[in-house]
């Protein structure tokens with residue numbers, strides 16, 4: 001608002017009618033007292049920007065403090081005194097001290113015109129009294145209560161000399177504040193560069209204007225018609241400022257211990273999630289491996305049974321061969337087993353067509369020895385061999401009798417029917 005429209009009065013008020021600053025201070029301490037589960041540390045500072053220079057209002061004779069910027073603290077005024085306070089009264093006393101140090105000047109429009117912008121700052125830190133799952137996080141809030149010097153028309157204020165110089169600085173910084181607000185109120189992509197650095201006021205209030213902050217602006221206007229231009233300008237500024245939208249979040253600072261504790265919790269949660277997501281896959285894998293193992297066991301049992309069967313068969317045959325050999329040794333006229341050295345002949349022992357007798361073996365198979373050389377018919381038998389007699393003479397060594405019929409020496413006796421005919 002223009003000069004003498006009531007900005008300082010709105011912020012400070014009077015004894016009987018306290019302004020925003022004393023009301024806010026009391027409110028903060030009341031709220032802190034209600035939050036029984038948290039401990040608070042509150043610090044205050046009070047500065048003014050006079051002729052584009054920063055003065056500490058809580059330190060007598062302090063002038064021209066520089067602005068610095070760091071990753072940890074952001075933009076800050078170096079060397080500014082910060083007082084730790086425990087109650088509202090303490091703060092109000094400091095405010096009084098600051099007011100006494102502030103630059104005021106008499107103009108045609110205001111006998112006690114603010115010739116500087118002031119920033120009263122409260123830094124409120126809090127942490128949980130008792131340790132919680134979220135660790136020892138410290139919440140940090142900063143409350144800036146700003147009283148601007150009023151814009152002024154030089155002819156109206158009648159400023160000259162020092163007042164004129166002050167007025168120029170005031171107007172310039174207010175114009176830059178207007179530019180910053182205009183830029184911030186533009187659509188995100190069209191915003192472009194925001195000229196925070198063009199004035200100390202906007203630089204210090206950078207985070208409060210367009211950063212992680214909630215900002216309230218009170219505009220004051222003089223009702224007289226003569227000030228209509230200034231009132232119009234004030235209202236234009238207000239309508240632009242309404243378009244700025246910020247996104248405020250809770251600021252937390254973590255101590256090393258709190259950070260470690262949080263990270264441990266996060267790791268634990270992630271581990272649980274990881275186990276949960278893999279358990280189904282693992283179960284399926286285990287099930288498949290069990291099935292495979294079971295199949296392998298069945299196959300192994302089957303092979304073992306086959307092997308056992310083979311072994312038993314082999315033993316039986318070896319046993320028979322041994323017996324047959326002994327039998328052959330006792331009867332030289334019998335066919336010797338050695339005659340069957342040819343493996344193809346030995347194979348007949350396994351053929352299903354073999355006529356099995358406990359002590360005998362099959363001498364031949366028709367498809368192995370087509371001429372039946374294996375079974376010379378004994379001389380005393382003549383041309384016809386009776387099956388029983390053949391077996392008797394051969395001591396159990398029987399041959400394929402069907403094959404005998406095909407030998408050249410074998411003459412089949414005529415059947416009784418044929419003889420009768």
Ligand SMILES: Nc1ncnc2c1ncn2[C@@H]1O[C@H](COP(=O)(O)OP(=O)(O)OP(=O)(O)O)[C@@H](O)[C@H]1O
Pocket residue numbers: 001002003004005006007008009010110112113114115148149150151220
């Ligand atoms: N609401 C109000 N009730 C009573 N007095 C008021 C009110 N608003 C302003 N005043 C009085 O008007 C005068 C000018 O007010 P104030 O100094 O607050 O104006 P300002 O906008 O801060 O001016 P400047 O920009 O020049 O500092 C003061 O004497 C103040 O006490």
